[in-house]
Amino acid sequence: MAVGSMIRTATQRLKGGVNQALGALGYQLVRTETLGGLSGFFEPAPPSAAGVESRPAAVQPRRLTLLPAANAAPAMCTAHAPKFDPQKTPSQLADKIVEFQQNGVTVISTNPEKAATFRETESFDRDVSNRHSAWDWAGNSVAPYTKDLQTGIPSAALLDYLHGLFSGGDFDSFFRGVLGCPAQVANVRLVRSLPHETAGVGPQEWHSDGCPAGVIRGVLYLCDVDTQTGPFQYRDAGGKEHTVLGKTGDLLVFDATRLMHRGSPPSHKTRSAIDLVFMPRMPGEDMKIMVVGMNHWPADPFFVKLPKERAADQEAVAGRATSLY
Amino acid sequence: MSCPYHTLPASSFWRQAVADRTTSDLDPHLPSGLQFGPEQRIASAGSCFAQHISRALKERGFNYYVTETAPSYVTPEQEERFGYGVFSARYGNIYTTLQLLQLMQRAFGGFQPADQFWTDGDGRVFDLLRPRITPKGFASSFEAEADLKQHLKAVRQLIETTDVFIFTLGLTECWVSKLDGTVYPTCPGCGSAGEFDETKYAFHNLSVTETTGYLAEAINLMTAANPRLQIILTVSPVPLAATMEPRHVLQATTYSKSVLRVAAEEMVRRYANVHYFASYEVITNPKNAGAFFAEDARSVTPEGVARAMQLFFAHFTGASADAAVPSARVPKRPAAPVEDPKIVCDEDEFYRALAASRPK
Amino acid sequence: MDTEFETVLPVYIVGDSHSLPYKNMVFREKWTGAFVMAHTKYIPGITAKDFYNPATGEFHPDFIAFLEYEGLVRNGRATHLSMDEVDFSIAKAVGQAVRPPLIMLTIGEIDVRGPIMQLLKDSHDFVPPFPTTLPVLDKPLVPWDLIDEAIEARLRPFAAGLEHLVRAGFKRVYVQSIVPPSRQEARVKELQSYECPVTVRTKLVQAYNWKLGAKVRSLNLVMVDRWNDLTADGLLRPEFDFDGVHVPPKGARLLLEGLIDDAIDSRGLVANHPRYELYYQMACGLNPFQAAKSNAT
Numbered sequence: 008m009a010v011g012s013m014i015r016t017a018t019q020r021l022k023g024g025v026n027q028a029l030g031a032l033g034y035q036l037v038r039t040e041t042l043g044g045l046s047g048f049f050e051p052a053p054p055s056a057a058g059v060e061s062r063p064a065a066v067q068p069r070r071l072t073l074l075p076a077a078n079a080a081p082a083m084c085t086a087h088a089p090k091f092d093p094q095k096t097p098s099q100l101a102d103k104i105v106e107f108q109q110n111g112v113t114v115i116s117t118n119p120e121k122a123a124t125f126r127e128t129e130s131f132d133r134d135v136s137n138r139h140s141a142w143d144w145a146g147n148s149v150a151p152y153t154k155d156l157q158t159g160i161p162s163a164a165l166l167d168y169l170h171g172l173f174s175g176g177d178f179d180s181f182f183r184g185v186l187g188c189p190a191q192v193a194n195v196r197l198v199r200s201l202p203h204e205t206a207g208v209g210p211q212e213w214h215s216d217g218c219p220a221g222v223i224r225g226v227l228y229l230c231d232v233d234t235q236t237g238p239f240q241y242r243d244a245g246g247k248e249h250t251v252l253g254k255t256g257d258l259l260v261f262d263a264t265r266l267m268h269r270g271s272p273p274s275h276k277t278r279s280a281i282d283l284v285f286m287p288r289m290p291g292e293d294m295k296i297m298v299v300g301m302n303h304w305p306a307d308p309f310f311v312k313l314p315k316e317r318a319a320d321q322e323a324v325a326g327r328a329t330s331l332y
Numbered sequence: 333m334s335c336p337y338h339t340l341p342a343s344s345f346w347r348q349a350v351a352d353r354t355t356s357d358l359d360p361h362l363p364s365g366l367q368f369g370p371e372q373r374i375a376s377a378g379s380c381f382a383q384h385i386s387r388a389l390k391e392r393g394f395n396y397y398v399t400e401t402a403p404s405y406v407t408p409e410q411e412e413r414f415g416y417g418v419f420s421a422r423y424g425n426i427y428t429t430l431q432l433l434q435l436m437q438r439a440f441g442g443f444q445p446a447d448q449f450w451t452d453g454d455g456r457v458f459d460l461l462r463p464r465i466t467p468k469g470f471a472s473s474f475e476a477e478a479d480l481k482q483h484l485k486a487v488r489q490l491i492e493t494t495d496v497f498i499f500t501l502g503l504t505e506c507w508v509s510k511l512d513g514t515v516y517p518t519c520p521g522c523g524s525a526g527e528f529d530e531t532k533y534a535f536h537n538l539s540v541t542e543t544t545g546y547l548a549e550a551i552n553l554m555t556a557a558n559p560r561l562q563i564i565l566t567v568s569p570v571p572l573a574a575t576m577e578p579r580h581v582l583q584a585t586t587y588s589k590s591v592l593r594v595a596a597e598e599m600v601r602r603y604a605n606v607h608y609f610a611s612y613e614v615i616t617n618p619k620n621a622g623a624f625f626a627e628d629a630r631s632v633t634p635e636g637v638a639r640a641m642q643l644f645f646a647h648f649t650g651a652s653a654d655a656a657v658p659s660a661r662v663p664k665r666p667a668a669p670v671e672d673p674k675i676v677c678d679e680d681e682f683y684r685a686l687a688a689s690r691p692k
Numbered sequence: 693m694d695t696e697f698e699t700v701l702p703v704y705i706v707g708d709s710h711s712l713p714y715k716n717m718v719f720r721e722k723w724t725g726a727f728v729m730a731h732t733k734y735i736p737g738i739t740a741k742d743f744y745n746p747a748t749g750e751f752h753p754d755f756i757a758f759l760e761y762e763g764l765v766r767n768g769r770a771t772h773l774s775m776d777e778v779d780f781s782i783a784k785a786v787g788q789a790v791r792p793p794l795i796m797l798t799i800g801e802i803d804v805r806g807p808i809m810q811l812l813k814d815s816h817d818f819v820p821p822f823p824t825t826l827p828v829l830d831k832p833l834v835p836w837d838l839i840d841e842a843i844e845a846r847l848r849p850f851a852a853g854l855e856h857l858v859r860a861g862f863k864r865v866y867v868q869s870i871v872p873p874s875r876q877e878a879r880v881k882e883l884q885s886y887e888c889p890v891t892v893r894t895k896l897v898q899a900y901n902w903k904l905g906a907k908v909r910s911l912n913l914v915m916v917d918r919w920n921d922l923t924a925d926g927l928l929r930p931e932f933d934f935d936g937v938h939v940p941p942k943g944a945r946l947l948l949e950g951l952i953d954d955a956i957d958s959r960g961l962v963a964n965h966p967r968y969e970l971y972y973q974m975a976c977g978l979n980p981f982q983a984a985k986s987n988a989t
Binding site: 069070071072073074075076077078079080081087088137138139140141142146149150152186187188189209212213214215217218219220221222286287288289290307308309 | 701723724726748749750751752753756757760765767768769770856857859860861863909910912953956957958963964965966967968969971972973974975976977978
Binding site for chain 3: 401403470478486
């Protein structure tokens with residue numbers, strides 16, 4: 008017990024110390040209640056509280072229920088967006104903002120020729136390799152978990168196109184409408200789904216993503232998607248299934264936490280698409296397009312800044328846009 | 333020579349047998365030629381009213397014979413919901429003599445309906461010949477057909493091995509398939525499973541010849557399968573809830589009950605192993621002036637059911653019929669229909685659903 | 693000391709006696725070569741119905757005791773990044789797990805063998821709503837809906853418990869499918885005092901797993917199922933029949949490898965949600981650090 012207590016004390020001191028050091032550097036990285044708790048740790052505890060703390064644990068009956076996780080995903084990812092009023096904030100995509108806020112999903116048409124071109128020029132030359140040589144996802148890929156999905160590294164041309172597309176006024180106002188803030192692209196993934204008869208696995212199974220606050224998803228169809236091409240499907244609040252068919256160039260934007268969804272398994276035709284992750288962007292920052300690979304998620308939104316010397320970085324990856332992959 | 337009427341018992345004369353009797357001691361029966369005890373197997377089928385007989389048999393400790401039994405570990409509520417023990421097998425209500433005949437023909441291999449199963453929008457499969465036997469239908473056609481196979485096997489076993497079979501005749505009006513004459517317990521798509529389609533289904537009101545003929549055929553089939561079989565026929569006293577005939581429902585009821593009563597009489601005359609129990613007379617006789625009907629003049633009151641059962645057991649088992657039905661002396665018509673909620677009645681369900689679906 | 697210890701991946705396996713074949717199991721998994729070690733807890737007699745009480749929100753005391761013993765729960769809260777820290781770095785600096793632990797529940801077999809199978813015994817069979825190669829015997833059939841209700845009655849509280857676990861942050865909970873039952877009719881009769889043909893027992897386990905799998909999937913969790921590896925001609929392969937009830941350790945190893953196959957594909961939805969929330973609020977021009985004060989005024 009004494010050793011355990013010493014370890015706990017040391018742990019608390021380390022946590023407090025780290026936070027104090029961060030605070031001294033001007034960072035505000037800890038929630039107020041946490042900060043309060045940690046500050047209290049360095050101050051003498053009130054006698055009554057100390058009395059409770061020192062009570063032997065064995066005396067207390069075991070708690071048989073579990074408290075909700077403090078780091079649970081939000082129920083919907085756009086909680087801070089004010090209700091959109093198309094009268095007050097005119098936008099070319101006003102109806103799409105309203106639709107997203109109502110249903111958690113909308114479809115926006117983009118340039119079909121461009122999309123068709125990328126379908127032919129992008130290289131879907133990699134497996135979706137979720138099995139890696141290390142359990143922390145830092146290792147090399149070892150094996151794909153399905154042969155029915157292919158991915159690849161998006162080309163610089165595609166990333167430049169996406170940068171231009173999402174920097175445009177229409178999309179800027181769209182994201183401000185649905186998120187309440189400007190957005191950036193946290194990940195670009197090429198996904199080619201081959202037709203197969205077996206049940207879908209991974210993204211082709213019904214699931215919700217548990218995306219963090221402010222993070223929404225997009226799928227840009229690079230081909231026409233009909234019922235045989237494995238269209239996107241989602242279930243509304245009442246559990247009713249909806250199938251979203253689309254044309255080449257259609258961009259589907261959806262709240263992947265709010266909606267149970269899947270890319271249904273294509274039965275006869277190959278579906279080519281770009282899977283996008285949108286996340287908030289600080290006002291005043293420039294639009295960024297990040298590529299972090301098929302299986303990665305930006306671990307910390309404060310740490311996903313790209314190096315300023317983009318040109319040099321581009322050189323380093325042989326002509327490709329900046330990648331964290 | 334003296335007038336032959338002088339030799340007759342009191343029961344043959346209206347004044348002594350009816351007019352001078354009180355409701356509680358009026359007994360329209362003569363001593364029965366059939367007696368059974370707890371050791372005999374008693375099976376039953378028929379309309380909703382027939383369920384009173386099966387319940388009374390069980391309550392009084394008789395050997396109510398069931399060949400399609402519920403699995404162990406189901407609750408009484410589940411048993412009832414899935415049609416176990418309501419009758420001797422899970423055939424549901426059998427309203428017409430043609431329905432009884434076709435059940436026997438299906439059980440003994442002579443008849444296979446062309447239009448028996450219906451699938452709803454959720455993919456659940458219903459057996460139109462016993463639409464309420466699984467409340468939500470079967471999970472698949474395969475299950476429906478496998479269950480039917482076991483059901484018909486249970487019916488065969490029932491007929492072959494029971495000692496007594498009680499059948500309550502309920503209706504003459506029915507709906508039949510235009511394909512092959514299959515008769516349905518209720519109109520398909522009217523408040524129960526199925527989808528009404530006038531090109532597939534037709535209304536038919538059985539004549540006295542048809543009713544009698546079908547009943548005789550059914551009895552022949554049953555007796556052939558089990559030569560020891562004794563049959564008790566009764567006629568349900570419950571009037572029609574509605575008629576499809578273009579005439580007053582009261583006339584239609586009179587027609588229907590008359591035909592059924594004649595058919596029962598005809599069978600008793602024709603077959604030595606067929607007996608009649610006068611539940612119809614017990615409930616509807618003029619001396620009672622409707623006392624055994626509830627306020628809707630259709631539902632039989634618990635007192636009426638009790639009196640009928642009392643006489644049934646008195647005549648077929650030798651139990652005492654002297655004890656008056658205590659509640660028969662209480663007000664003639666209860667304020668509200670007292671309907672036993674445990675009676676599973678397709679016909680009532682049909683009309684309830686029909687009323688609910690009518691445009692306001 | 694600069695000795696580098698090889699890390700071991702713990703998998704926590706808790707439930708009825710089907711957790712026992714995993715006891716002391718350590719092996720190198722095939723993808724990364726890392727050691728996997730099973731931490732097991734046998735809770736005698738635990739069933740799907742008494743795993744969790746939806747009315748009180750309480751779990752079986754022995755289950756909570758196990759989570760506490762293994763350090764996965766403290767003061768009613770999951771210990772992996774469930775706490776106050778909003779920074780992965782701090783969590784890592786203090787040695788705190790950031791990802792949900794891999795937990796597998798082996799619960800439900802007693803429910804199948806007990807109250808659900810009582811519906812059938814050797815007197816009845818049933819037709820499941822899914823395709824199966826097993827025959828329908830010439831016996832009276834219990835309607836599928838009755839079987840469904842019986843399974844549902846046992847599974848409902850269990851699924852509610854799984855949902856509670858997910859809410860508490862345990863997003864990498866696996867449920868072991870019920871293993872195919874023994875072909876040894878005499879042994880089964882000896883164990884459960886009534887007979888039930890092996891095809892009916894096997895079909896019933898399939899039905900339970902069918903429903904269990906659907907419930908587990910609806911919670912974004914996974915049921916570990918190696919049915920095809922454990923069976924031949926639709927029935928349990930004799931080499932995986934340990935004692936008439938359990939699979940031997942080599943069968944358990946197969947199942948655990950199935951869990952690993954899935955777990956390596958799944959990050960367990962790891963994201964630093966409080967920190968994203970902070971960032972999102974700041975991006976929206978809100979000051980998250982003054983939220984409490986502004987609410988108070």
